[in-house]
Amino acid sequence: MSDPSALAAAARDGLNFEAIRGQFPQTAECVYLNTGTVGLCPLPVVEALLERVRAFEVDGQIGWGPAEAGMNAARSQLAKFLGVAPDELVFTRNATEGTNLVTTGVAWRSGDEVLLSDEEHPSMELPWHYLQQQGRIQLRRFPVSRHPEQTLAAAEAAITPRTRLVATSHVFCHSGNRAPAGELAALCRERGVLLHLDGAQAVGQFRLDLAEMGADFYTGNCHKWLLGPKGTGFLVLRPGGEADLTPCHVGAGSAARFDPAEGLTLRESGHRFEYGTRDFARFAALEPLLDWWGGVGLEAAEGHMRQLAAYLKERLRELPSLVLHTADTWGDSSAMTTFSLPGRTANEIVSALWERHRVMTRPVGDWEAVRISTALYNTREEIDRLVQILWELDC
Numbered sequence: 001m002s003d004p005s006a007l008a009a010a011a012r013d014g015l016n017f018e019a020i021r022g023q024f025p026q027t028a029e030c031v032y033l034n035t036g037t038v039g040l041c042p043l044p045v046v047e048a049l050l051e052r053v054r055a056f057e058v059d060g061q062i063g064w065g066p067a068e069a070g071m072n073a074a075r076s077q078l079a080k081f082l083g084v085a086p087d088e089l090v091f092t093r094n095a096t097e098g099t100n101l102v103t104t105g106v107a108w109r110s111g112d113e114v115l116l117s118d119e120e121h122p123s124m125e126l127p128w129h130y131l132q133q134q135g136r137i138q139l140r141r142f143p144v145s146r147h148p149e150q151t152l153a154a155a156e157a158a159i160t161p162r163t164r165l166v167a168t169s170h171v172f173c174h175s176g177n178r179a180p181a182g183e184l185a186a187l188c189r190e191r192g193v194l195l196h197l198d199g200a201q202a203v204g205q206f207r208l209d210l211a212e213m214g215a216d217f218y219t220g221n222c223h224k225w226l227l228g229p230k231g232t233g234f235l236v237l238r239p240g241g242e243a244d245l246t247p248c249h250v251g252a253g254s255a256a257r258f259d260p261a262e263g264l265t266l267r268e269s270g271h272r273f274e275y276g277t278r279d280f281a282r283f284a285a286l287e288p289l290l291d292w293w294g295g296v297g298l299e300a301a302e303g304h305m306r307q308l309a310a311y312l313k314e315r316l317r318e319l320p321s322l323v324l325h326t327a328d329t330w331g332d333s334s335a336m337t338t339f340s341l342p343g344r345t346a347n348e349i350v351s352a353l354w355e356r357h358r359v360m361t362r363p364v365g366d367w368e369a370v371r372i373s374t375a376l377y378n379t380r381e382e383i384d385r386l387v388q389i390l391w392e393l394d395c
């Protein structure tokens with residue numbers, strides 16, 4: 001263990017930091033500061049995944065039952081982790097797919113407007129723009145701020161009698177700032193407007209109680225901050241929310257009944273969106289993943305990420321010309337911190353960090369900024385190394 005301060009902080013938080021970091025071999029190869037793009041999966045979970053994939057592939061139909069049962073056990077566990085009932089959770093391949101289930105599923109009416117935040121990932125931009133291009137909605141935007149109360153006020157001011165749905169990230173992928181999710185849900189309920197939240201960057205960073213939050217639709221993935229298998233995601237519907245969405249695709253698994261004369265009756269749960277043969281084993285591996293999280297403790301992990309984000313901001317402020325795009329307080333931000341260095345392009349910084357120093361970060365091209373993800377497996381020492389390199393680049 002090379003970072004005693006991280007160890008001390010982790011011990012205080014109840015984390016066995018050394019043992020945890022040892023389960024992420026890539027941390028010995030580079031400084032991995034890009035969990036916001038894709039997380040590292042802990043080795044015991046990788047092994048559990050491969051075991052499940054192997055069993056299904058080797059056993060064929062004989063392995064179908066156990067693999068599907070494993071997926072449904074994982075569904076129950078993930079639903080509990082998110083504070084919802086298993087029937088409200090649809091498994092998807094990624095967060096983008098969940099958003100597309102909403103854009104293609106709502107019965108849009110002529111004149112409907114969708115109010116989208118102005119800081120979105122292409123996975124939220126493109127499905128809504130595509131819908132507008134097809135003439136099915138009119139897209140309006142509302143500005144987001146590092147102060148959640150200003151974001152809420154901007155959304156409220158932008159709602160019109162034609163607004164049918166508000167869509168926003170829960171944690172914004174450029175700045176790492178948070179949207180006031182619960183307040184937006186209350187506002188949308190009051191105005192009779194649907195709310196779609198994109199939690200791609202939120203799940204695994206802090207505790208979520210989606211039932212209490214009360215959004216109509218919440219899309220997320222398990223391959224970023226939850227550190228799970230790539231190609232696993234979900235869409236959570238509010239109770240009965242499946243009735244708001246007409247599936248674009250159906251097949252074996254999605255209908256409760258089918259009679260050629262009477263037609264098909266869709267299942268009354270999120271299952272209506274799942275059909276056909278699937279990568280059951282990959283989803284089944286979410287069960288050992290969530291067991292692993294049970295051992296680590298999400299609160300302890302959040303404490304560690306919160307301290308690292310605060311330390312990173314403190315150290316970045318030492319660079320006189322640096323501009324920080326992320327809010328100060330944890331409740332308004334996350335484990336993603338974004339900055340610009342005037343006079344340096346984002347690609348210059350990110351390339352120099354990776355090619356010369358093996359420090360993996362992500363450019364935020366629109367802002368000529370760099371995003372740093374400080375995850376469960378990162379250390380203060382890695383932040384010190386990053387800041388030292390930035391000093392060298394800045395002079």
Ligand SMILES: Cc1ncc(COP(=O)(O)O)c(C=O)c1O
Nearest residue numbers: 094095096121123169173200221
């Ligand atoms: C806010 C946001 N939404 C959606 C996505 C896309 O996630 P996925 O690859 O799981 O579809 C990302 C990925 O970075 C993101 O940051």
